[in-house]
Amino acid sequence: MSLRDALRIPASRITDERVYLERRRLLQTLAAAPALALAGCAEAEPPAPPKVTVTPEQARSGFRTTETLTRFEDVSSYNNFYEFGTGKADPSNARKTLKTSPWSVVVGGECAKPGRIALEDLVKGLTPEERVYRLRCVEGWSMVIPWLGVPLGQVLKKFEPTSKAKYVAFTTLADPVQMPGVRYRSINWPYREGLRIDEAMHPLTLLATGLYGKPLPQQNGAPLRLVVPWKYGFKSIKSIVEIMFVEKMPETAWHDLQPSEYGFFSNVNPNVDHPRWSQKTERRIAGTQSKLFAERIPTRMFNGYADQVASMYAGLDLKKWY
Ligand code: MTE
Secondary structure: OOHHHHHOOOHHHOOOHHHHHHHHHHHHHHHHOOOOOOOOHHHHOOOOOOOOOOOHHHHHHOOEOOOOOEOHHHHOOOOOOHHHOOOOOHHHHHHHHOOOOOOEEEEEEOEOOOEEEEHHHHOOOOOOEEEEEEEEOOOOEEEEEEEEEEEHHHHHHOOOEOOOOOEEEEEEOOOOOOOHHHHOOOOOOOOEEEEEHHHHHOOOOEEEEEEOOEEOOHHHOOOOEEEOOOEOHHHOOOOEEEEEEEOOOOOOHHHHHOOOOOOOOOEOOOOOOEOOEOOOEEEEOOEOOOOOOOOEEEOOHHHHOHHHHHHHHOOOOOOOOO
């Protein structure tokens, strides 16, 4: 039986097999070699980002938006990665100091198959997918980024979580030698984040290994980061070295620092302001707009992913559980 028969998709909707195989080969290479050199990328970038095409199915799933992409040069130069300093340009220095290969992740807690696993093995057997997501930072700016990654849920299943696994806790590397920001207590290192198990298993939740068809730049959280598009950007933890299945809601870095301002859920919500600023609008850094004067647009409930995720929060008071 051919692949086409197996999938029962009309021929007109299938990508030419050669194109598909070539693309798959490229994606697999990227996943297997997350630390490929990025030499020359910045100069090679065109001034305006490409247009995205999307099928109705992808639009329904939330996997791809056709909104104008943020340019690669902005995605990779305007960053939050406090391990390298608190300025937006500081994380670019990660290119020089953060060693991303070899990389391994410790997975443990409430699961049948805990252990330390090499990054290549963690994503083995899973085909990287391109997801074009909005990223809304709690600070009030947003981007549209074409990520490359694998659904987190598919990775987690490999470790056979038990029924006690109610939450998943993530930890970033905290090495003061490679990450000069860790020498200062801007955060109680290591950076920690967490998701409820249903959020972690949701098909939109991505474990990203690349963006713009290339391996993740260090400043964006190479070689492996979380992307949770309906939550404020700080939930999307970078350079992950530990994943734990836990029974109790885990402590997270920003909640630990300022619990009245940063909750565990941190779902994007224009109706719940940050205590020090409004969350009703955002500066969309996209196309060729300059970062400081980017257009202000209304912020959408769950960052525009309400159709896909709102049911997970039915009955939850989103003002209390911010
Ligand atoms: N992960 C770690 N380890 N350290 C950080 O400082 N910053 C978070 C998140 N993940 C951060 C992190 C914040 S506040 C945002 S908005 C996003 O990363 C920014 O991701 P980007 O720089 O790739 O746009």
